[in-house]
Amino acid sequence: MGSLYDFLETNSMYVVMLIVLIIWIGIFGYMWRLDGKVKKLEKEN
């Protein structure tokens, strides 16, 4: 447990960066899919 704490403490910036990147890639993926779905609906209409 102590080693995990030390790891997070020394690499906190990298951990933050990784979390922000994961969230951003998630948002991007959602928008990409939404764009595709809207395109499909536009073709159907």
Add this chain to the structure above:
Amino acid sequence: MNSILKISILVIISGVIIAGIILPIPFIPALGDKARILYFHVPMSWIAVLAFFMSMYYSIRYLKTRDNDFDVRSYSAASLGFMFCILATATGSLWAKFSWGSFWNWDPRQTSIFILLLIYGAYFALRSAIDSDEQRAKLSSVYSIIAAVTVPFFVFIMPRLVESLHPDPIVNTQGKINMDSTMLSIFLTSLFGFTLLFFWCLNIKVRIERLNLKHLRSITG
């Protein structure tokens, strides 16, 4: 919007996240690493201002042409502007917790953005209160123009008139940009990337609203 542009948005913003969080920044008294919020918080408020002005532009176009598509665009721009305004408030508030000790302390910046949120909140209340399409488009266009006129006052003028704890704006009172060159380049890239992202969001939102309108009209005849 083509796929190359979308991929470039992904690359630019990912680059900003990596460089903005990892690259060292010069020592800034009282701010330290918390100054990195600049890369994310300032683009949010810049986009909110841009979106509100775009909403005003489309409202004027609507009032001139009475083309309903301009109303759809004006509404979409205002709703995205509202979302980015909330994001700017939330990121600023988080920063305030660690710099000033509390999430909300009615600093002139916080008060002015709160009033701005109320003004645009009333815009959506107004839209939802009117049943007739034409009447709604007309009234909300007029409201959007009046609301956008207040934006420069609340974002740029009021926080400079009153004593505030908010760090110096990017362009300081002497009208000069006072920033380290690495920070400035990441910041400008971030502004560019988030602006592109906003236009993509706007494109999707407008298309969804058009489909929505078409669907509603097909139901009601």
